[in-house]
Amino acid sequence: MTLLCPLDAVEDFAAKGFEVVLGGETQSIFIVRRGSKIYAYRNSCPHLGVPLEWTKDRFLSIDGRFIQCSMHGALFRVQDGLCLMGPCEKQALKPVLVEVYNGEIHLTPQPSDPGQSSPKPSNSR
């Protein structure tokens, strides 16, 4: 497992981006916190493949209920990444496996990724 950050580093109903190595390539991912649960996805909109956030760590709609793409406003359900409204409706974000352990959020081995390395906080936008 690879440490992403302490659970306390992400406020409830907030999100945080990271750069990690998945499949031998640096990938942008983000996590969303809902209480003690963490959901994680690749930072790539199914519509055009662009990053979702409008500024650093801002992946959510104003009310915090949905993940929102900054490009065309698509709304995604936090729990499974399904697009509920927008140009990529019924498509979904690609999930990333994470685990909360001892108050820390860890990237766990992905089914298709034998190699991982240390994450860096995302500085994009």
Ligand code: FES
């Ligand atoms: S690029 Fe995300 S909704 Fe169009």
